[in-house]
Amino acid sequence: MTGVEDGRIKVLADRPAAEKGAYVLYLLQQANRSGFNPALEVAVAQANRLGLPVVACFGLLDGSNGFPEANARHYAFLLQGLSEAAAGLKKRGIGFVMRKCSPAELAVELSKKAAILVLDRGYLTIQKRWYREIVDRTDVRIVQVEGDVVVPVEIASDHHEHAARTLRPKIGRQIEAFLHPLPQAKVKHSAESLRLKSEIDISDPDAVLAGMDLDRSVPPVKRFRGGEGEAWRRLQAYLDGPFADYGTNRGRPEAGAASHMSPYLHFGQISPAEIALAVRAAKQGGEEDKAAYVEEVVVRRELAMNHVFFREGYDRYEDAVPEWARKALETHAKDKRPHLYSDEELVQGRTHDRYWNAAMAEMRETGFMHNHLRMYWGKKILEWSHSPEEGFDRTLRLNNRYFLDGRDPNSFTNVAWVYGLHDRPWARRPIFGTVRYQSENTLKKFDKDAYVKTVEALCAAEKETGAE
Numbered sequence: 010m011t012g013v014e015d016g017r018i019k020v021l022a023d024r025p026a027a028e029k030g031a032y033v034l035y036l037l038q039q040a041n042r043s044g045f046n047p048a049l050e051v052a053v054a055q056a057n058r059l060g061l062p063v064v065a066c067f068g069l070l071d072g073s074n075g076f077p078e079a080n081a082r083h084y085a086f087l088l089q090g091l092s093e094a095a096a097g098l099k100k101r102g103i104g105f106v107m108r109k110c111s112p113a114e115l116a117v118e119l120s121k122k123a124a125i126l127v128l129d130r131g132y133l134t135i136q137k138r139w140y141r142e143i144v145d146r147t148d149v150r151i152v153q154v155e156g157d158v159v160v161p162v163e164i165a166s167d168h169h170e171h172a173a174r175t176l177r178p179k180i181g182r183q184i185e186a187f188l189h190p191l192p193q194a195k196v197k198h199s200a201e202s203l204r205l206k207s208e209i210d211i212s213d214p215d216a217v218l219a220g221m222d223l224d225r226s227v228p229p230v231k232r233f234r235g236g237e238g239e240a241w242r243r244l245q246a247y248l249d250g251p252f253a254d255y256g257t258n259r260g261r262p263e264a265g266a267a268s269h270m271s272p273y274l275h276f277g278q279i280s281p282a283e284i285a286l287a288v289r290a291a292k293q294g295g296e297e298d299k300a301a302y303v304e305e306v307v308v309r310r311e312l313a314m315n316h317v318f319f320r321e322g323y324d325r326y327e328d329a330v331p332e333w334a335r336k337a338l339e340t341h342a343k344d345k346r347p348h349l350y351s352d353e354e355l356v357q358g359r360t361h362d363r364y365w366n367a368a369m370a371e372m373r374e375t376g377f378m379h380n381h382l383r384m385y386w387g388k389k390i391l392e393w394s395h396s397p398e399e400g401f402d403r404t405l406r407l408n409n410r411y412f413l414d415g416r417d418p419n420s421f422t423n424v425a426w427v428y429g430l431h432d433r434p435w436a437r438r439p440i441f442g443t444v445r446y447q448s449e450n451t452l453k454k455f456d457k458d459a460y461v462k463t464v465e466a467l468c469a470a471e472k473e474t475g476a477e
């Protein structure tokens with residue numbers, strides 16, 4: 010009994026547990042946390058059953074072998090989170106090995122002495138490739154456990170969903186079966202006696218970052234510190250305060266009603282099920298606020314997982330954007346574009362629109378932007394680019410470069426949303442055709458000058474020295 014729902018568990022390689030295995034191996038890759046981690050709990054239960062310790066491992070990609078589009082901003086947050094995860098694992102008597110190599114390589118190497126290999130689960134192409142490589146290159150029994158969505162992707166739906174309205178009822182029918190607290194089992198056999206060597210000492214994440222060969226042109230941010238403890242502290246503070254008005258205020262970027270959970274979710278430092286349970290149990294907020302939040306963190310987020318899982322070319326305009334929308338944009342490809350900006354003008358926020366520039370500054374300097382501004386930001390890049398293809402490519406590039414939560418299924422899906430994915434045709438407009446347009450009127454729905462002031466203060470705080 011693990012408390013992990015059967016629907017989360019998949020046997021990827023149905024081989025007997027190795028009799029001479031010295032441990033149960035868990036490749037920590039998507040769920041980078043020691044608590045509320047279904048894959049880890051399955052590994053612990055298997056190890057306890059076999060009378061073995063658990064060893065968790067993490068393969069750190071570096072240099073030319075780096076994770077696609079990852080830079081110092083992303084790695085700093087990742088390493089801070091891994092440092093906490095490693096401490097949490099140690100406290101539970103679980104070993105932790107971290108090496109500079111691909112996750113697949115590390116799993117293949119360490120599984121030679123493992124009885125069973127447990128994987129967690131992500132949906133990006135590179136992750137799917139690692140899973141295939143691990144299955145092909147090992148002889149060990151491999152179990153995969155889905156812990157970073159509430160309803161497992163293939164249980165929610167067996168095809169690419171049209172829109173939130175088609176996925177919502179399917180999630181609604183399954184959610185109660187998958188939204189449970191996750192008890193933490195005691196580890197019966199400590200890994201200490203194994204004396205496994207970790208090539209990397211993650212107790213000092215700043216030193217690990219300093220020793221990496223990576224793109225440092227996008228620096229770490231002070232606004233967000235990575236880690237499961239920090240994620241949980243933020244969530245508690247949010248639920249005790251601003252969440253009370255989520256239903257009414259979530260569309261107002263200056264009101265601070267959003268939870269800022271997306272970086273922690275992206276790096277697997279908190280479980281979406283844990284968040285949804287905490288939201289349901291929150292003392293603040295009415296039923297409407299709770300339902301609105303669960304809609305975002307479960308339905309909208311898992312619609313993104315559905316998209317990248319079932320649409321192989323999720324990062325390419327021609328595959329990610331539906332045909333009706335591409336045709337509509339193509340029809341208007343030659344429309345006059347009153348404003349055209351270069352990549353550099355966009356990055357530096359040198360457009361005629363001071364509110365867009367402020368949003369870009371928030372993203373560039375602090376790694377984050379409110380959802381409503383992300384929509385406006387993306388629609389304007391479409392409008393200010395020579396072609397929809399160019400707009401799509403540079404929106405995705407900027408998104409993944411500067412956002413801490415970039416390079417996520419949510420990134421690919423929401424950039425494609427700007428171009429018509431998961432949407433329907435609207436009234437015809439220049440440049441956009443029947444793809445949804447967003448005018449400057451969007452900015453009238455909230456206090457835009459208060460937002461600019463907030464961004465100025467956030468950017469100034471990033472520049473302060475020693476103010477971590």
Ligand SMILES: Cc1cc2nc3c(=O)[nH]c(=O)nc-3n(C[C@H](O)[C@H](O)[C@H](O)COP(=O)(O)OP(=O)(O)OC[C@H]3O[C@@H](n4cnc5c(N)ncnc54)[C@H](O)[C@@H]3O)c2cc1C
Nearest residue numbers: 267268269270271305306309310380383387415419420423
């Ligand atoms: C052009 C564009 C680009 C985006 N890029 C990203 C990205 O790179 N990474 C990313 O995680 N999200 C992205 N989003 C979705 C959304 O804007 C962010 O998830 C949200 O703003 C994160 O802030 P929060 O955690 O405070 O959200 P909250 O409002 O507190 O919501 C809680 C959680 O629900 C989920 N959620 C909220 N809004 C959405 C949404 N529209 N679609 C899917 N899930 C949602 C997120 O996991 C979020 O953390 C993008 C949206 C747009 C329009």
